[in-house]
Amino acid sequence: MRWTIKPNPEKAKLENLQKALQVDEVVATLLLQRGIETFEDAKSFFRPSLDDLHDPYLMKDMDVAVTRIEQALSNNENILVYGDYDVDGTTSVALMSSYLRTKTEQVATYIPDRYDEGYGVSFKGIDFAHDNDFSLIIALDCGIKAIDKVAYAKEKGIDFIICDHHRPGDNIPDAVAVLDPKREDCNYPYKELCGCGVGFKLIQALASKEGKPVEALSEYMDLVATAIGADIVPITGENRVLAYYGLQVINKSPRPGIQAIISQTNKKELTITDVVFIVAPRINAAGRMKHGNHAVTLLTEKDFESATKYASEIESYNSDRKETDKRITEEALQQIEENKEQEGFTTVVYHESWHKGIIGIVASRLIETYYRPTLVFTKSGDMLAASARSVSGFDVYNALEACSEHIEQFGGHKYAAGLTLKEENYEAFKQAFEDVVSKTIDKTLLVPEVKIDMKIELAQVNDKLWRIIKQFAPFGPGNMTPIFMTEDLVDTGYGKCVGDDDKHLRITVTQQQADRVVCIGFNLGDKLPLIKDKKLFKAVYSVDENHWQGNVSLQLKLRDIKK
Structure with missing residues (x-):
């Protein structure tokens, strides 16, 4: 993954907000990154009001x-x-x-x-x-x-x-x-x-x-x-x-x-x-x-x-959906593997029998593996229908617009769209889509990015910070869960892989004299060698809480680890 640390806010703005809200540098930085610069901004952010809805x-x-x-x-x-x-x-x-x-x-x-x-x-x-x-x-x-x-x-x-x-x-x-x-x-x-x-x-x-x-x-x-x-x-x-x-x-x-x-x-x-x-x-x-x-x-x-x-x-439809989604994803991944020599800047797959209601989910799953603007096609009457999904930072809607001569109908957003085309236009469209993406995409976007709000020390992660972060919710685009980076971490010796096929990583970390904190890293099991034998490492994470047998404790949700 690409680690991108957001720029530090202006010093004067930071000091003003800290003073106005009586908060520490971490909280003030997180707020400024979300466009909150004054006491009034903070009030409407932390206490959303129906009075703030527009006429x-x-x-x-x-x-x-x-x-x-x-x-x-x-x-x-x-x-x-x-x-x-x-x-x-x-x-x-x-x-x-x-x-x-x-x-x-x-x-x-x-x-x-x-x-x-x-x-x-x-x-x-x-x-x-x-x-x-x-x-x-x-x-x-x-x-x-x-x-x-x-x-x-x-x-x-x-x-x-x-x-x-x-x-x-x-x-x-x-x-x-x-x-x-x-x-x-x-x-x-x-x-x-x-x-x-x-x-x-x-x-x-x-x-x-x-x-x-x-x-x-x-x-x-x-x-x-x-x-x-x-x-x-x-x-x-x-x-x-x-x-x-x-x-x-x-x-x-x-x-x-x-x-x-x-x-x-x-x-x-x-x-x-x-x-x-x-x-x-x-x-x-x-x-x-x-x-x-x-x-x-x-x-x-x-x-x-x-x-x-x-x-x-x-609920039974949802169970059927899960099974169908799993099967089609496996078939699509196999199709990509078999056509490895055609690999480019896009992923475009097609099978006439794939379930039209599932292809959008499958497109998202393929991005998890290959991280390319992705289209999954199936047969729909006498046409082919597709769901398009994109990688962060690339506008797939604009890319489809540039290929519109091959398309019958399309619509959607920057990151998700749908389209239909005639079967005889499929190959020409596929080539046109690859050409447009290859010419317009910034190649760094083909590596998944984790955006880091700020670098902090482990000792700064405490109950008070967590109580404030919880008030940032609800989270989503434009107000994502705060992501931190901490260097010079060391596992206390209890790090291990957990879950099916040892896919996940569970470690307990410390940094110099800081208290120990438990971390869980989903799908990071292959990173275990990086933390073994008390090696120093750095981690990107969000703060979370763990509920276990009636007890609640802070934990870090790892996004990535590097030596």
Whole structure:
């Protein structure tokens, strides 16, 4: 791994913040690295407030969207809430439909079939709306590129409101309202909302027209926090506020569907990481293995017993997902090994039988092994469909845009995207993608990087520091768990490999006269020789706590070790 230490903050700023907050240099440095320079900044960081949420009417088209929904409600129109089949999409649909159902019974939901319709707004979905007399479709987490679909709906007398957060193309669909903070002509102050976050701003705008404060919408914040975690958007600004309050709802009074998922685990209090690794994969599994409708049904169910039944069905989909994911990953790794002579700056693999719902996960797994911009293709009807994943620092969306002559359709973000192309264009696309990446990628990005906040002494790791670090949560992009580096460490002689196949490393370290600290290094078992026989070494780690037989103690979570 590449170790990159972040630059030290300006001395004057550091001293000012230390003085203003009465904190030590370590805490002040961590805060400045996160853009927190004043007492007021620190107050809103450590005590997120719903008052810090922006006025939803600052978003372009919000007033038009609210007016159209109010018209639909007063005219008793049928409203179809339409969303993507992933976590962000299904939570968005659950949020919008359950809110609207407090106003009208004329609401239905629609999640496209991943295999039959593919991503985003579909002609089939619009036909369904037309056949069932829906005059308004609210599309969430999709729609920003659905120019032809929105035009088709208009011909059939159906209006569209789009709530999206993906990058728009050159043209915006001709919908009644297009809510997307990433629109160039949108001056909304915060650009990083997820799809469910944009949906939340719309219900916030609707509620404010009735004079209701944002606190009245707290029951929907568990959905928003789940989407924020799952969609890996920055946990800064509004996302930090919504994630913070959403986690409180998840831990104190979650909706029955989320409570049913949590009750299958032995977790007492969930962090955003738990939401990402426990709640999100199960919600996602419905759309991957069966149909996204199952996730919406679970998330909108009001009866806990019924929700428990749905959650156990989804648990079985998740088990199937794990098995399928493992098998396809093994097949993909074998395919790469067999084509080693073609190795370049990208990883592109294809098999017609691979499960379309799993290829995104497989792409992420391949990056763990080969660390290259990666595409995993499978057959989808008469097309090939792929999931793209990227390495830190490289924009895979831009790379796909540069290959668009070979692609039928694509969309997504900097680090994750999806596309479809004709089978006969596969080889030409594969070559074009390799050419673009090889010419544009900074070659250092092909080595995984660990970003270190600062170098500290082992003696500086104590309970007080840990108590403050815990208040930095929720963690995520833009506010990652603090990472430290300490030199001249020595193992006290108890270092050993643990876990299946001795994959992990467990050591107890000290530095000069500092207290001993236990460390765990997942997947670092092969580093044992570096610490044997009292050799001095340096380590990169985060501070964590270990719960064992009712006792809680500090431990270091190792990221890497070097001699």
